[in-house]
Amino acid sequence: MSQPNISSPMLTASDVARLLSLHVNTVRRWTDKGIINAYRIGSRGDRRYRQEDINSFIAQHSSKGRKALLGSI
Numbered sequence: 001m002s003q004p005n006i007s008s009p010m011l012t013a014s015d016v017a018r019l020l021s022l023h024v025n026t027v028r029r030w031t032d033k034g035i036i037n038a039y040r041i042g043s044r045g046d047r048r049y050r051q052e053d054i055n056s057f058i059a060q061h062s063s064k065g066r067k068a069l070l071g072s073i
Contacts, residue, residue, distance in 0.1 A: 008050045008051060008052055009050070010039070010048040010049065011049045011051060011054060012046075013028055013031075013047050019054060020057075020058070036049065036053070037053050
C-alpha cells in the first residue's frame, strides 16, 4: 500500500461499502486479498480508499453484474 495522491478524495471502508452495495467486512476482506487498493493512515492504520480507484473498480466490473462479481472474487 503506497502513499495516496493527496488531491484525490479519500473514502472510508463504510463509504466504499455503500457505493458497492456490500457489507463493510466484505470491503475489508477484498482489501486484504488485494482486490481493492487501500491506503493505511494514522497510528491505528485505518483504511482509506481513493475515489478514482473505486470508480475504476466499478467501471471494470460493472458489465459483469453483482452476482457474477461476487461469485468470481
